[in-house]
Amino acid sequence: MQFIMDLNALRFVFASVFGLLMGSFGNVCIHRLPRKESIVRPRSHCPKCNALIAWFDNIPIFSFILLKGRCRHCKERISFIYPAIEFLSASLGVLSLVKFGWGIEALLYYLFLWGLLIIIIIDVRHMIIPNALTFPGIIIGLLGAATQVLPVSFWQSFIGALVGGGLLWVVGYLYYKVTGRMGLGGGDIKLMAVNGAFLGVDLTILTLFISSLLGAIVGVYLILIRKKSSKYAIPFGPYIAAGGAISLFFGYELLKIYGGVSLLP
Ligand SMILES: [Zn+2]
Structure with missing residues (x-):
């Protein structure tokens, strides 16, 4: 019994630390992907004074606290968004472990x-959704379904990606025809396809509904x-992302309220 409890504690520590490190990597992606820079090289440096950031100044959350939120060299303020992302990423790691258990599915x-x-x-800051995130997302979702690591059938996943992307394309096309303005970008369509690949067609339609409502x-x-003017442009990606996360955690419970319809086996 003691051993099992310790093992669980270790798993929580692992999920937290892995989440912190992925959050740190996420900050690199947030900074570099919209600028089309490599996410591997060069090593992290201060955007103000260009000084290389030593490993001990690059420890998720802790370095930010120790440095009191300032660059060691030029004392420029470091954005609060960096430790916030690391914290949120670690929280998602723990949430995934709690919801899906220890294994590849949770990963x-x-x-x-x-x-x-x-x-x-990235979408809030730059109004773009990088292909470097959506294309691997679609592939990982489809592979997860094909290998039965994810609890959706391959057809749910495959049709989900097509229907998710396709429906959003139709919505964007109609919006353009009616208003004469581009409301949805290709990035939104690909992000919806990622949702489809991971969640299957049933939850994808729910995701589209939730994100439109939000x-x-x-x-x-x-x-x-x-x-604000009705022409005030707001990116749609964050709503799709929020809709996808809500569907992942509560989707089947929400669908059950409506009689548990399923479009595909
Ligand atoms: Zn600096």
Whole structure:
């Protein structure tokens, strides 16, 4: 009994530390992917004074606290977003372990959630969703379903990716025809395909519904309360990402409320 408890504790520590390191890597992606820079080289340096960041100044969360949020060399403020991403990433690691147990399934769902987190930040900042995140996402989701690591059939996953991407393409096309403006980008369509590959077609349609609802609520809030123009551009990616995460954790419970419809075996 003692041994089992210790093993569980070790798994939680592993999930937290792995999440922290992935959060640190996520910060590199957030900074470099939109600028089309390599995520492998060169080593991290201060964006202000260009000084290389030593390993002991690059420890997730702890270095930020020890350095009091400033560069060791030029004392420039380090954005609070970096430790926040590391913390959120570690939380997703623990959540994945709690929800899916110890194994490859939890690891794949963790990578899915990690990607959604990184995409939210990049899309809000730059209004783009990098292919370097969506293309591997689609492939990992399809492989996870094909090998039965994920609890969705390959057809759920494959049709999910097609239907998710396709439906969003249709929505974007209609929006363009009606308003004359591009409301959805190719990145949104590919992100919806990632959701489809990981979640299957049933939860993908739910994801589309949840993200549209979230987008509508925030859109109305911005126009009515914040007095923004209806032409005020907001990226749709974060809503898809939030919808996907909600569907992953609560999707089947939400579908059961509506009688548990399934489109595919
Ligand atoms: Zn500096």
